[in-house]
Amino acid sequence: MADKGPSVLDDVLLQPYWDAATKGKLLLKHCTACGKNHYYPRPICPHCFSDKTEWLETKGEGTIYSWSVERRANPPYSIAYVTLPEGVTILSSIVDCDLNKLAIGQKVKLGFTEHDGKPAPVFRPA
Numbered sequence: 001m002a003d004k005g006p007s008v009l010d011d012v013l014l015q016p017y018w019d020a021a022t023k024g025k026l027l028l029k030h031c032t033a034c035g036k037n038h039y040y041p042r043p044i045c046p047h048c049f050s051d052k053t054e055w056l057e058t059k060g061e062g063t064i065y066s067w068s069v070e071r072r073a074n075p076p077y078s079i080a081y082v083t084l085p086e087g088v089t090i091l092s093s094i095v096d097c098d099l100n101k102l103a104i105g106q107k108v109k110l111g112f113t114e115h116d117g118k119p120a121p122v123f124r125p126a
């Protein structure tokens, strides 16, 4: 993988995230101080600024909150916000689907694709 400099997800604190992603599992952070979840994972809770955060494995389910299709690309691809039952909405992509049939509220399930040599969460129609 080419060195593109530091990124927030390259931080050593996020090694559990990468280990899980390699196994096809998506982790969030859960804050035991305020009870809220967040993504992307951070060592400090963005809701209450507590450092009492722990890893939480998602169910791998989601619902399309909003989406767009980049039709000028070859092949065209989607960009979508997907809301998880764990209460977070993440920016991702819907793959292996008819891009003309995506819909807000559509149920999707988690998968991973490789992006810049690392596993990236994507979703497929459920």
Ligand SMILES: [Zn+2]
Residues within 6 Å of the ligand: 031, 032, 033, 034, 035, 036, 045, 046, 047, 048, 049, 050
């Ligand atoms: Zn918190």
